[in-house]
Amino acid sequence: MKVQTRVKSAIEERQSIVMIRRGLLEWSAQNPRNLPWKKTEEPYEIWVSEIILQQTRVDQGTEYYFRFLETFPSIKALAEADLDQVMKAWEGLGYYRRAFHMHETAKYLMSEHEGKFPQTHDEIIRLKGIGPYTAAAISSFAFHLPYPVLDGNVMRVISRLFCVDLPVDSSEGRSHLMQRAEQLLDHDKPGQFNQAIMDFGAMICRPRSPVCKNCPLSTYCSANQNDTVNSFPVKRKSKQKKERYFFYLKINKGNQTYIRRRSKADIWQNLYEFYLVEGRGKQSWKDVLHSTNLKIDVVTYSDIYTQALSHQKITARFAEATLHSAEELLFEQGFIKVNQKKLRTFAYPKIIDCYLGDKALNLNSSS
DNA sequence: AATGCGGGGTA
DNA sequence: TACCCAGCATT
Numbered sequence: 001m002k003v004q005t006r007v008k009s010a011i012e013e014r015q016s017i018v019m020i021r022r023g024l025l026e027w028s029a030q031n032p033r034n035l036p037w038k039k040t041e042e043p044y045e046i047w048v049s050e051i052i053l054q055q056t057r058v059d060q061g062t063e064y065y066f067r068f069l070e071t072f073p074s075i076k077a078l079a080e081a082d083l084d085q086v087m088k089a090w091e092g093l094g095y096y097r098r099a100f101h102m103h104e105t106a107k108y109l110m111s112e113h114e115g116k117f118p119q120t121h122d123e124i125i126r127l128k129g130i131g132p133y134t135a136a137a138i139s140s141f142a143f144h145l146p147y148p149v150l151d152g153n154v155m156r157v158i159s160r161l162f163c164v165d166l167p168v169d170s171s172e173g174r175s176h177l178m179q180r181a182e183q184l185l186d187h188d189k190p191g192q193f194n195q196a197i198m199d200f201g202a203m204i205c206r207p208r209s210p211v212c213k214n215c216p217l218s219t220y221c222s223a224n225q226n227d228t229v230n231s232f233p234v235k236r237k238s239k240q241k242k243e244r245y246f247f248y249l250k251i252n253k254g255n256q257t258y259i260r261r262r263s264k265a266d267i268w269q270n271l272y273e274f275y276l277v278e279g280r281g282k283q284s285w286k287d288v289l290h291s292t293n294l295k296i297d298v299v300t301y302s303d304i305y306t307q308a309l310s311h312q313k314i315t316a317r318f319a320e321a322t323l324h325s326a327e328e329l330l331f332e333q334g335f336i337k338v339n340q341k342k343l344r345t346f347a348y349p350k351i352i353d354c355y356l357g358d359k360a361l362n363l364n365s366s367s
Numbered sequence: 368a369a370t371g372c373g374g375g376g377t378a
Numbered sequence: 379t380a381c382c383c384a385g386c387a388t389t
Binding site: 055056057059060092093094095096097098170171207208209239265266267268269307308309310311312349350 | 368369370371372373374375376377378
Binding site: 037049050051052053054055056057058060061095097098101128129130131132133134137149151152153154194198201202207208238265310 | 380381382383384385386387388
């Protein structure tokens, strides 16, 4: 038997667009999602929520959202804070450039924009850290401007509805999806519509095991009709992870420790760390200690810590040591000396945070 | 157009 | 383990 395919007429096409739009809004009204940032139209608060939620699950970001607004309740408060303080609020959340850019933008808005968040899409999208998605989100949620959001949820929903087989991580795919998103958008209530389609993607049209059985759009969904929902969205191959080996020396002098802010173009920019020697492949502490000019006595060696980033696999070892050579060697390299008690007031990568946590635990249990 | 940038939940 | 998450900047 021959598989029947037929091209939809322009009229049918327009009709299904209308039905999908209505279906999304109705589903949203019947299945409201109680998210804290939905309760406000304050641009600053919406901005904070949207930056936090970039590539970050709602469950993971919610606590950060409350704490960030508590610590920095306004553009002014954020602008007047130290970078270290801002990074500390972001510690553990990842993609730390987000925090850096927010801080930069807050300072810019104070000095060049009278501390007010801009109210047009053109101005908003020019701000650091704000791209097409975030600009559309803020524009529609805070100012009711008709810009469609195109995030991971929306791309998944649309690619399934219309069987878009262009890779969603290609510019061609993105522009195709954006066209669809613009067609679908409800221009009278863009904010509501954008919320609806994202919620729908998160709850019904999920990445794995979508709930097609009671999906209100199943009759309009090409992928569902063809029983190919699992082959959308189409993505390119992901790259292999690079392995890196970090040897960290927690160098002490008395009750002080030397730490340094990471400043190179690399992971964990603007977070703090100990003296680092990066090994090439497998290496031992002996090789590493031999390669430094520092006079130190190692007191303890830690277990091995590993952390998987999206693009790198980090293996880290820590050694605690006392310093005998002149401190100047370290100060010249940008290190600062911090009292042990104040150590945790700085922001660290997760792998260092874990090490410090384990160390504190060991001290407690052995005493 | 490709790549780098975190951390965690889930199947 | 691999994939994905309310993406963006840089080259």
